[in-house]
Amino acid sequence: MAPEDHEGATSLLQSFERRFLAARALPSFPWQSLEEKLREPSGSELLLAILQKHEAVPTEPLDALYEALAEVLMAKESSQCHRSYLLPSGDSVTLSESTAIVSHGTTGLVTWDAALYLAEWAIKNPAAFTDRTVLELGSGAGLTGLAICKACYPRAFIFSDCHGQVLEQLRGNVLLNGFSLELYTPTDPSSPKVTVADLDWDEVTAAQLSAFQADVVIAADVLYCGEVTLSLVRVLKMLSACQRMNAPVVYVAYTIRSQDTGKLFITELERAGIYWEEVPPHAGQLFPYEEHSAIVILKLVLNGCHSVGR
Numbered sequence: 406m407a408p409e410d411h412e413g414a415t416s417l418l419q420s421f422e423r424r425f426l427a428a429r430a431l432p433s434f435p436w437q438s439l440e441e442k443l444r445e446p447s448g449s450e451l452l453l454a455i456l457q458k459h460e461a462v463p464t465e466p467l468d469a470l471y472e473a474l475a476e477v478l479m480a481k482e483s484s485q486c487h488r489s490y491l492l493p494s495g496d497s498v499t500l501s502e503s504t505a506i507v508s509h510g511t512t513g514l515v516t517w518d519a520a521l522y523l524a525e526w527a528i529k530n531p532a533a534f535t536d537r538t539v540l541e542l543g544s545g546a547g548l549t550g551l552a553i554c555k556a557c558y559p560r561a562f563i564f565s566d567c568h569g570q571v572l573e574q575l576r577g578n579v580l581l582n583g584f585s586l587e588l589y590t591p592t593d594p595s596s597p598k599v600t601v602a603d604l605d606w607d608e609v610t611a612a613q614l615s616a617f618q619a620d621v622v623i624a625a626d627v628l629y630c631g632e633v634t635l636s637l638v639r640v641l642k643m644l645s646a647c648q649r650m651n652a653p654v655v656y657v658a659y660t661i662r663s664q665d666t667g668k669l670f671i672t673e674l675e676r677a678g679i680y681w682e683e684v685p686p687h688a689g690q691l692f693p694y695e696e697h698s699a700i701v702i703l704k705l706v707l708n709g710c711h712s713v714g715r
């Protein structure tokens with residue numbers, strides 16, 4: 406296989422692998438590119454590479470396959486699944502997530518595309534987090550924070566959410582990825598101090614917020630309705646007031662689902678005098694989010710006293 410064909414085939418294989426491990430829906434796989442690749446003269450080599458990579462059993466593969474299939478067919482449908490997200494280091498973040506987009510009255514039990522996009526940006530810009538104390542608002546299943554903890558070397562990371570079931574799953578996912586929630590006794594000095602906080606934006610006080618002493622605050626996919634957006638802005642205003650001398654830098658990522666998404670947020674930021682700017686889009690997709698969806702990251706500087714328009 407020519408080197409450029411080999412590179413193309415490798416990235417196609419990776420794309421399948423990433424989607425498979427993250428249990429993405431089959432229609433989102435790059436079937437068309439695979440079909441085109443297989444039609445090329447070197448297509449049979451690609452097919453061989455796929456078979457070699459995924460043949461786990463050296464003999465009698467069909468028996469093993471039938472047994473596995475029988476197990477799946479007889480198993481009760483589970484409401485939870487495990488999804489793995491590969492990091493460039495070869496490490497991965499594995500999460501227990503709900504199989505339904507909305508369950509137990511919350512959207513926080515699955516990973517949303519903006520969380521993957523923000524994690525990807527963080528991995529490409531680790532200096533924004535290295536040696537910092539990071540507070541995440543509305544962590545959900547925990548993907549962004551865990552990717553930052555594994556790839557960006559923060560000093561401390563505080564996951565937070567307000568929903569009981571989400572917090573329980575989040576704590577489980579932190580432990581599943583090898584971080585401890587016990588009192589901080591690091592064996593690995595590069596490992597961050599990790600905590601999970603029950604933090605409701607409608608109830609949190611300025612004293613509670615300033616106790617975190619966050620250098621960086623992040624949030625992904627938390628602008629999905631007006632009420633939630635206003636609650637989030639309330640927290641940002643409190644952070645701005647209570648950490649006036651060392652206000653954190655804030656990154657908020659969201660998927661633009663309609664032309665109104667983000668508008669209320671920006672209006673409220675400007676009303677509060679919070680400076681914002683759009684982070685330039687980054688190249689090179691690492692995670693299996695919908696590649697055609699429009700996702701933006703806003704960077705906010707809380708102690709700024711002016712605002713800019715789009």
Ligand SMILES: C[S@@+](CC[C@H](N)C(=O)[O-])C[C@H]1O[C@@H](n2cnc3c(N)ncnc32)[C@H](O)[C@@H]1O
Pocket residue numbers: 511512513514515516517518519520521542543544545546547548565566567568571604605606607624625626627629633636
């Ligand atoms: C759409 S999910 C996003 C989860 C995760 N950041 C992601 O992108 O995968 C929104 C999250 O915000 C949390 N949330 C909503 N309102 C909140 C509030 N008032 N206080 C704290 N968390 C809130 C929800 O519990 C949920 O986990």
